[in-house]
Amino acid sequence: MKRADKIRPVSLRYKLIISSILCLLLPAAITLTVSNLNTKSVVKQHAVDNALGTLEVMDRYIVNTVNKMLYVSNFIQFDSEIQSIIRGKWNDNRLNSEEQFVVNYFNTKKITEKLDNISFPGEKTRITILLKDGTAYSNISQLDYDPQHFFQEPWFKQLAPIPSFSTYWIGTHPSYLAEDKDEGRYFITIANTIKSFSSEPYGYLIVSLSEEQISAIFPENNTNNEHMLLDSKGTILSHPDKSRIGQSFLHFDKLEDESSPSIIKVDKEDYMLLNRKLSISDWILVSMVPYQEAISQINTVQGTNFILQGLFFAVFLLILVALMRQFTKPVFKLSRAVSQVEAGNLQFRTHIQGDDELGRLGQSFDQMLDRIEDMIQQITLEQTGKRKAELEMLQAQINPHFLFNVLNSIRLRIKLKGDEENAALISSLSSLLRMTINRNNEFIALHEEVETVAHYFKLMNFRTSEPITIHINIEPEVASVDIPRFVLQPILENSLIHGFRDYSGSISILAQKQDEHLFIQIGDTGRGMEAKELAQLHGHLTSIESSRKEELKRGLSGIGLKNVFERLRLIYGEHFHYQLASKPGQGTVITLEIPLKSGEKHA
Structure with missing residues (x-):
């Protein structure tokens, strides 16, 4: 390593010296090559x-x-x-x-x-x-x-x-x-x-x-x-x-x-x-x-080779000297400018003038330094604003954590008084709020998403006189698979709103692995849909027009059914598939098919 550090980079002048040697040797090589080729060509043609x-x-x-x-x-x-x-x-x-x-x-x-x-x-x-x-x-x-x-x-x-x-x-x-x-x-x-x-x-x-x-x-x-x-x-x-x-x-x-x-x-x-x-x-x-x-019959004159070599030597030497004088000064100016910038002096400028390549290179170098100074100022302002935004985000996180702590205190007090049912409801509400507010991670394990749905149903059954039964059947090998956050809750919420109206029923969740794909099937025993209504729903889910305002009017997470399907299409692209099946009086079944690659985009 010490020996390598002592090796200095090859200077431009040294490179020009090497170039001069090449320029002097090149004519001789060209002459000999052309002469040999001509001789071989004549010999071959005669024999051929x-x-x-x-x-x-x-x-x-x-x-x-x-x-x-x-x-x-x-x-x-x-x-x-x-x-x-x-x-x-x-x-x-x-x-x-x-x-x-x-x-x-x-x-x-x-x-x-x-x-x-x-x-x-x-x-x-x-x-x-x-x-x-x-x-x-x-x-x-x-x-x-x-x-x-x-x-x-x-x-x-x-x-x-x-x-x-x-x-x-x-x-x-x-x-x-x-x-x-x-x-x-x-x-x-x-x-x-x-x-x-x-x-x-x-x-x-x-x-x-x-x-x-x-x-x-x-x-x-x-x-x-x-x-x-x-x-x-x-x-x-x-x-x-x-x-x-x-x-x-x-x-x-x-x-x-x-x-x-x-x-x-x-x-x-x-x-x-x-x-x-x-x-x-x-x-x-x-x-x-x-x-x-064959070649013994031909003896071409070789004396002209030395004359051509001397002529090319003189011509290339004159051209080389002229080029060295022309190019050395601006290049040295650029070298000094680079050394100044490396030392931290961004105010140094080459001031090289001219319409040739070196002149344009010097002007471009000066313009680059001007842009670098502007970018440094812009980055400084952006970093200052970013720090302010991060501070505001930390301050905004105080209220959700305060709310979670208060709910946990209330739950413990109610539980100490023996009211297990209301304590469980407050626990479900606290867990649901925590999952709803904490959206830092785009993906979540399937079993955590199902737990969120279970807490949601406990709260919804508390509000209604006709409880809805939920059946969960998840294969152990897919329980830890990561899926996008808030995929199941909006679908189940849609079933509650449109499938059940003041009467009881059941909703089932089935998750299993099939050929490197995760199949999630959500079925309900609600009122179902006519063929025309099912076609309208399918058209709504595949249409390009956004219905974001309508979806935000109600719902726990603010994420509607159309939004769920759009997110899945954006994340998985053509690898995402779904099916809708419904019959009046028999309920609705929605099947989702996504690749078994946690947290990866496939679009």
Whole structure:
């Protein structure tokens, strides 16, 4: 802590020195950055143009080769003779085994001849038509492979859901021909489903092409560059090095936009990574070009960098000196003014003039000091008035306390004379007056509010010849819940005034917890209300117009029924709900629903 206290705040002059250093270093950094960016831009553009030209040629060749595979696939699917034969094979069960053998022999011969004829010269395309019953038609001798092995391939299950005439790209896989397996050759294969009019697959078309027909266009692997064909997941489909096929391209996540090559490091050497997405599928052509080899052809002139650095140094230094002279004086004036105000001298003023930012800042600072002095005087007057008001409030509290003490003395004297009934009445009156006059707390526990209501009923029954019975049923877990003061008393008072007229009855209070809400139900056995009268009461409770003058004409607390509902809506907002139910001759029931969060506002 002592070491921290010794650290002084950085002065403005020191900040300007730091700024000057930054201003001197910034031109050099800008110059070097611009120069490097220009150099890299030229180098990249030169290398990218060459690589993109190579990728474009490869793209055209691969697209042309794959289009031939698609042509073969489409030709077979739309050839009426081939479709008639395989559809007849699927449906025809009428021939005996000998006749069916002869028909199948000639049909197989026809299809095989067609498959041989649609293969392009120099590009041996392996074609297999496989039916669900295991029957196969192919331009490959079945001595070299078993067509039914396709049923066991992991990709075969993916064919059934695809629509008719849609192509499933299987990608690169080891050759399924016996003569190719020892040589480590690969095929690139596509597949289609052959479906009936009811969309049920009854056959499959598999077209394969040797991977060597694609990798033949790649330059042989050397120290200069590298080309390959990837699928959408980064798996190598074609590469001059056969051992790389099927492996994941380690820098697949570095592939960016085709027009934006990225720089990667392979064996401590930088490479430019370019890619081109084929238009026929999700395949990607990738080219890796050595970066150092590309930039060795370009040697831009660097001598201009030193000239630019010297020029920027001189210009920024002159600007800095001018700015320091211009800004230092007014800032120091403001600093002195702040020190004076901190010392308690509120009469000090900066008197800074000018239309710039510092001039306006000085004038605003002076105006702020003027307002602070005015506010101090105003606060002093307000505090004096507040103390006078507090004194008057303390004096006003003398009369209520005097009244409570006198009532308690009278109650004790009457009780000593044996008049327990009148002593109880005076006790109820004293408690009721204390709760009515003491309104400092906005909220009160539910059981205290109920006690106030009980005292009120004792006094009201004393006044009337027909007593009203009150039944209280409060669950223990909600007895201590805080509710707004004077919520129940005005409702019960309203029931006494309007529900009972010179005849006895009963009023019940039920309080219970339901789903984090407090439900209070006040019911009476009074005269009840007609539907029209009930609607008028509901409209009165929900109307915006105030009826404060009418409610103050009578009642113990001066709080009417409408006031109670307005207070509950203000406190709880949309979380407060109520219900009114009444029938002539059967009484009225009012139900209140408020959240079980004591003393919190929910509006």
